[in-house]
Amino acid sequence: QSVLTANIEPATTWVRNFNPFNQTSARQSTLDFIYEPLIVFNRLDANKPNYRLAESYKLAEDLKSIEFKLRDSLKWSDGQPLTASDVVFTYNYIKQYPALDFVSIWQFISDVEQVDKQTVRFTLRQPSALAVDRLIALPIVPEHVWKGIAEPVTFANENPVGSGPMTEVTRFTPQTYDQCRNPNYWDAAHLSVDCMRFPQLADNNQILAASAGGQLDWGVAFLPDVEKTFVAKDPQHHKYWYVAGSMVEFLFNQETSNENNRKAFKDLNFRRAVSMTLDRKAMVDVAGYGYPTLNEDPTAFGDVYKMWLDTKVKGEFGKYTTYDLDGAKALLDKAGYVDKNKDGFRDNPDGTPIAFNIIVPNSWSDWIDTVQIAIEGMREAGINASMGTPEEAVWSQNLISGSFDAAINSISVAASPYYLYQRAFTKSDAGKTRFTAQRWFNDELEGLLAKFAQTPDQAQQKSIMNSAQRIVAENLPIFPVYNSATWYQYNTKRFTGWASGENPFVNPTISRQNPARLLHLLALKPVK
Amino acid sequence: MMDQEPIIALERVSKSFGQRGKAVRAAHDVSFALRPGRTVALVGESGSGKTTCARLVMREYQPDGGRILFCGRDLDSTGAVGLKEYRRAVQMIFQDPFSSLNPAHTVDFILRRPLALGQLHLKGRAVDDTIADLLRRVELDPGAVTRKHPHELSGGQRQRINIARTLAMGARVIVADEPTSMLDVSVRLGVLNLLNEMKRDLGVALLYITHDLATARYVADDILVMYAGQIVEWGDVHRVLADPRHPYTRLLLSAVPDPEVRFDNPGSRLDPRAVEAIRREARHLQDRVVEVGPNHFTRHAA
Amino acid sequence: MGAVLRSLAHNRKALAGLVIVAVIVALAIAAPWLTEFDPARRVGRPHQPPSWDHWLGTTRIGQDVFARLLYGARTSLAVGFGSGLLITAVGTILGIVAGYRGGRIDEVISFFTNMVLVVPNLPLLLVLAAFIGQASPWVIALILGATSWAWGARVTRAETLSVKQKDFVKSAEMLGEPSWRIMMFEIFPNVISIVGINFVGSVIFAVITEATLEFLGLGDPKTVSWGMMLFNAQNASALQVGAWWDILSPCFALISLGAGLSLLNFAVDEIANPRLRTGNTLSRWSLLMRRGEGRL
C-alpha cells in the first residue's frame, strides 16, 4: 500500500469536516480529491481542458447557455451511479441554500436542466464566453446523500460519499488523518497512490521540521532558505519548484479622504515616479528569498500570462516599472513635486504636503519586508511614506471600504489575464472586494473586458487584450512588483512523477486553489 | 483637691463588643473624672477593660450607654467643632514606644506636625525653638536628638518623644496606656518621674493605665481597680492599697511580686481554688456601691 | 530612604544587579554613538554572521543586529519601567487606600483585586492585544498596567493592615491629620520596601511579557524591540538556517536584563526583611569557625 504524506493547511487540531461547500473550516483535501470537478484546465499546458467527470462541453453559439456531457457509467464511492440528475440536484440545492454558494453561481446562471441521463444544460443570465471556468468551480454532490441533510451549512459530512480518487477516510484523529482510494473510481487505472496522509502541523517551523526530516512527500508551505534547510538535508530526494503565482502590487487609493494625497495619487506622473522607486529585485531577493518571480510588467501580466503580453506596450511603458531612482527624482522634479516647506520631503506642486502610510497585514513578514524596501526607495526619492501594520482582517476591511492611502495587495492567478483585470477594474465591484482597492476605473477598459467575455475566438481575444493592457500600462493604476511563489516541495524517496522545472506538465502545488493538483496526484507513482 | 472642675468626666459609660448572646462586656457602668493636676490610675488584669476605657476617653469608641462630659458639656451636643477641640486636648501615650513613632521620620518631623496642626500661630524659627524647648522639657538634648530616627533612640528616649508630642499638641489630658511596661527597669522610673512633673508643672490631667500596682502607687492620686469591665473598687490610692476591700483587689495585691515575701513562706501562697472562686464572684454584676471610708469606695454583687 | 540606599550599596546582589541594569541602560542611551547603523534599515546582506562590520551579524533582511539590540533596549526598558511604574502606582494606591480606609471601600477594592487575580493574566493580555490590533509598545505597557496591578495591591494592602495597627498611625489620627496625609506620610514610607519589591518585580514581568506578546506576533512590526527581534528571527527560522546570532542576541539580552532586575529584587527583599540577609556576616562567621576561633 502506498501512502503519500502531504500537507495543505496549518492547523492545531484536525476537525472531521468534509463539507465541500464549506470554505472556512472544511478540510482542504475535500475538493478535487473527494469531489472530482467536471473539467480541469491545465494552465501550464496552454490551458488545455482535462475532462474529468464531463467528457465534453459545448457553449451555445449565442453564448447564452452551456451543456456538459458526463462520462458513461460514473459511480459514487458508495457504488451508486453518478448521473446528470446529481448535477442538477447540486445546483438547485445551493440555490436553495445561498450560504453554500461560495462562487455566487446563481448570480451568473438563471437555470439548470437535465437534458438526458448524461447531459446537463445551464442557462446563463448574460452571454459569456467564459462560463465554463466558473461552472467547474463547484463540486457535485450525490443527491441520494444530500437530499436528506436538513442543515447542509453546518453539516460536517464526516463520511463523505464522493466521486474523486480519495474518498475513504480510514483514520481520523486530531493529529492526523488518512484519505484513501475510492473503490469505485472511474479513472482508477491512472491512480497509483493508495492513501494520502495529512499530519497536523501548526506553523512554518513545524512544517519545516517535518519536511526536513523527510516525513512529507508533498508540501505546500513557505520554507525559509529552502536550499539550506530542506534540500541540503537530502539533496538526492528533497526537491522544490516554485511556480509564479499571485501578483503582488502596490497601490494608491484614488478616492482617499486625504485631499493632498489624493491630488498626488491622481497624477500619473507621481504614480509613475513612485513605481520607479520600487527596488523590485531587492524585494524578490531579500524579502522573498529569491523565490518570487520578478514582475516589471506595466501590464501586470508578469510570467504568468506571458503569452498574452504585447511587447510593444512593454517597450513603451516598461521604464516606469523598472527601478530607477534618478529617473524617478527627475520625473518628480519636472512635475513640480519639490520640497516646498523644507521638511525634507517633497510636496504637491501647490505646496500642500504629501504623506501616506502603506498598510500591510501585521503578521505577513515577507510583505512587511517588501514594504520596508519600498519605503526605503520612496524616502530616498523624497517621498514621505511610512508603514502601517493593521491586523490582516482590518487591512482587508480597509481595502474594501477604501479608508486608507496606500497599500500592498495581491491578486491570485486565474486562467487568463481577463480575470486579473476584471477583478481589479470592475467599477461595480468597488466596496465589495479588496481587489478594486485602488479605485481606478476606466469605461473603455470595462467595455473591452465585456467584449472579451463574449468572444470565444482566441485570436480576437488576444487583440482585445492588447488594447486593454495598453490602457492599464499607460495609466499605471497599480504597481506590480512580483508574482509570489506557489510553494511546492516534494520528496522523491517514496514517489516519482513529480512535476518540476524540467518537466513542468502541471501546476504542482497541492493548495486548494489549484484544481490541477488532481492531475498531479494521478501522475505520481510509488517507488518500488 | 476635689474642688478642681473635672476636664473630662465619664458618667455610667458602658461598652460591649460582639453581638447577641456572645457579647463581651468590656466596660460597664464606668464613672470617673479627670481633673487638672491629678493622676488617676486604672489597674486590673489583662482583658479587664482598661484599654477600652482609654479608647472611650479618646473617643475611638462610641459608648453604648452613659455620657462623657468635656469641661462640663456633653460632647454629643457640641458637634464636629467640639470634637476637634476635644481631640486636640486629649492625647495618648502608647505602651510600645517603638511602634508609636513612625520609623520613617526624624524626631524633628514627628514634633513639627503637631505644632503645625495645633499651634498655627508659630512660624519659622519659632517652631524650631518650640521643638528645642519641648525636648529640653522632657530632658532630652535637642542638639543630639532632633536629626535622629526613632530606631536610633533607646526605649526611654522614645517614650519621652511621645510625651513631648502630646505636649506639642497642647494636651490638657494625657492618657498613658502602660507607658513603661516595655521599658527597662532603669529607665522606667525616669518616665514616671517625668509624668509626675508634667502633672505638677503643667497641670495636665493624667489617666495612667497599668497592671503594676507598685507604679500606680508611685504616680497616682486616685486609683480605679477594674475587673471584667467593672470598676470594683476606687478611691485614694494609699487608702485603697493599704486597706483593700474588694476580694479581687486583695487578690491582685497579693499576687504582686514582693521581695519581702518568699515563696517558701507557706502563708503567702495563693490557693488556686480560692482564686477561682474570687474570679467567679467578681464576674457577676457588682452594682452595690459601698463607701468604705473618705474617698474610698467598693462594689459588691447585689 | 537614605538608609535603604546605603544598605543597597552594601548588598552584593544589589550591586551586581545594579551594575547589569546600569550597563544596559547606558548602552541603550549611548546607542547612537555605539553604532552608525539605523536599526530599521537594511545595511548589509541578509543573515551575515558576526563580523567586524556587523558585530552581531545581520538579520534576515540585512539589518544590523547589534544596532537593533541597542535601540531595542530602549523600548524594552521604557516599557518595563513605564508599566512597572504604572502597575506599582495603581497597586500601591489601591492597596493603601483599601487597607487604611477599610469597610466598604476595602470590600470593593479587594473584590476587584481578587477578580483580577483570578483572571489568567497572559491569556487576557493576549486577547486584549489581539482585539486592539497593532499593539505598539506603549499600548502594551498600558494594558500591562491595567491588568497586572492586583498582586501589588494585595500585598500592599496586607502590609498596610499591619502598619495601620501600629500606634504611630493612631497617634497621627489623634493629632487630627487628614487621612490622605496619614496614607502618604505615615503609611507609605513604611510600606516602601513592599513597593520596591513590587516595582522591580513588575518591571521584570513587563519586560518579559512585552517581549512575549511581540514574540507571539501581536506587536507592531515597525517597533525596534527585543520581542520583535525574537519574532522576526523565529519567523525566519533563524535557528534552523543557522543564524544563531539573530535569535540568541535578543535571548541573551532578555536574560541579562531579567537577571539584573531579579538580583535587585532579591536585594530589596533582603533589605526589607533583614532575616533573609546572608552575605558578609555569615562568610565571616564561617571563616572564624574554620580558623578555630570559636565554636557553636
Added chain:
Amino acid sequence: MAFLFRRLGFYLAAFLAAATVNFFLPRLMPGNPIEIMFSSAGSDLSAENLEALKLTFGFVEGPLWQQYLTYLHSVFTGDLGRSIKYFPLPVTELLGRALIWTVGLMGTATLISFTLGTVLGIMAAWRRGSTFDVIFSVGAIMATSMPAMVLSLVALFFFGFELNWFPTGYAADPALDPAFSWPYVSSVIRHGILPVLTLSIVLTGGFLVTMRNNMINLLGEDYIVMARAKGLSDRRVMFWYAARNALLPTVSSLAIAIGTVLGGSLVTEVVFNYPGLGNTLYQAILARDYPVIQGQLLIMTLAMLTANFIVDVSYVLLDPRLRRA
C-alpha cells in the same frame, strides 16, 4: 466552613464578572467583530455568501441586553457555541480536547517544580549561607529571569532539531491511536519531557525562593527553637516543624502561581506545538475565532477559580487555626 462558603460566593461572583467582561470585550473593540472574524477565517467569500453564513452561525442582531442574557444562559448551560475555524466542532469539545493536555502538562510541571522548588528551598534555608544555598539561590534568580519562550526555543532547537533526542511537536505520536498501552503512554511521556522540563525550570525558581524566605522567617520562631531543644533530629525539625508551617504561605502563593503557569504553558505549548489550551487560544486569536477565544477565557478563569478553591480547601485542611466551626 463559613470561610469556604464565603469564598464560594466570591468565586461565583468572579465567574459572573469574568463572563460579563468576556461578553462585552469583543463588542467594545473597534470594528465589527463578526465581519473581521469572517473575513479572516474565510479567504475571499462573496458578500451574499457571507450574509447567508452569518445567519447560519446564529449571529442575530438585537438589543445588547438580550444578547447578553442569551449569552449568559448558554454559558451556564455549558454551551459555548461552535468554533468558526474548526467548524462545526463545539467550542466545549475543542477545549475539552485541549484541556486534558494542558492539565497534564501544567499539572506535571507544577508538581515537579513545586516539589523540587520546595525541597530545595527548605534545604537552602536550613543551610543558609552555605555553598548549597548560594548556588541554588542564584540559580533560582537565573531561572526566574528566564522568559519561558527563550528557554523553550533553545530547548526545542538543541534537543529537538539538533540532537534529535526528543520529538519537536505533538503530545503523542500521531501514528498511534490513543489507548492505555505502553507504546502510546511512552510516546506521551517522550513528547511531554521537553515542555514539562522547560516549564518546570521556569517555575522552580519562584517556588524555591518563596519557600526559602518563608523558611528563614520561620526558623526564628520559638517553636522551631523549642523543637530543636527537644532533641528532635534535624530532619524532623526541618520537615515536620519548619517546612510544614512554611508551606502554608507557599500554598497560597501556589494559587497565584497557577496564573503564571497558565501563561508559561501558553508560550511553551505554542513553541512545542503542544495541542493544549494555550496553543488553541493562540491559534484562535490568529484566526479571530471569537467563540473559541471567549470560551477559552472562561475556561481558563474557571480553571483558575478551581485551582484557587482547591488551594483554599487545602489551606483550611493544613492550618487548624482556620478550621474553626
Added chain:
Amino acid sequence: MTVSPLLSVQNLTIDYIGAQSDFRAVDDVSFDISPGEVFGLAGESGCGKSTIAYAINRLHKPPALIRQGRIFFGGQDVLDLDDRALREFRWHKVAMVFQSAMNSLNPVLRVEAQFHDLLKRHRRYTKAQSRERAAEMLRLVDIPPERMRDYPHQFSGGMRQRIVIAICMALDPKLVVMDEPTTALDVVVQREILQRIDELRRSRGFSVLFITHDLGLMVQFCDRIGIMLRGKLVEQGTAEQIYHRPQHDYTKQLWASFPSLHGDPIKLERASG
C-alpha cells in the same frame, strides 16, 4: 558545699559575628547551679541572659560564636558533645521554657503530637504510651487531659504556658531553663504558674535556671541570683544577700529604681542603666 554542682558554666564568652566587627553578648561569665537549686539571672533587656540560656543547650545558630568557656553538666562538657549525644542530651537533661512560651508550641500540631514526638524520640514510646504520659503531665499542671487533642490556639496564654511546662516535665529533666516564662501574663496568672513550678521542683527535685528582669519576683522565687550588666555577671549571691545587702553599684541602682508597694512613695533616683 561538698555536693558537686549540676551545672557549671565557666568563663563563657559568646560573640555575635557582624559583617565588620563582633558584638560580645556574653563576657567571661561563670556560675554554678546545684541540684535542686533555683538560680536566677537578672538584668536589663539585651544584657545576654537568653544567650546564656541558649548556650546551655547549644541552640545557637550562626552568627553566634562561642569564643571560649566550658559548660559542664554533671561533669561532662556540653560543648564537646557530638550531634547524636547532643540530641540525647537536650530535653532529657535540660528542658527549656522560652521567653514567649505562648509561641513555642507548633500551631499546626495537636498537643498530644507535641508530646509524642518528644517521647518517641527519647523513649521510643508508642502513641498510646505517649498519650498516657501526656495525660499524667497535663494533670500535674491542672489541664484536663482530654484537651490534649486540641490545637495550641484553642488554649489561653496561661494554659499554653502550663502546657509547655508539662512538656518540660515529661522526661524528668535535671535542669529546667526558664527564660522569662511569664512576662506576657498578668500578675495573678504569673503567680499561679510560678507557684506550680515551685511545687513541681520540690516534688521532683530538678534545678531551675530562672531568667527575668523583675527583681522582686526573682527574690521571691530564687535561691541564688546573678545580676548581669552588658554581658558580664557583675554580682552573684543568695536571694537574701542580693535583696538586703547588694554589693555592686548596679544592683543597688536597680533596687533604687523599683517603686515598692511598701514604704514611702518618695521620688526615686534613676539608675544609670
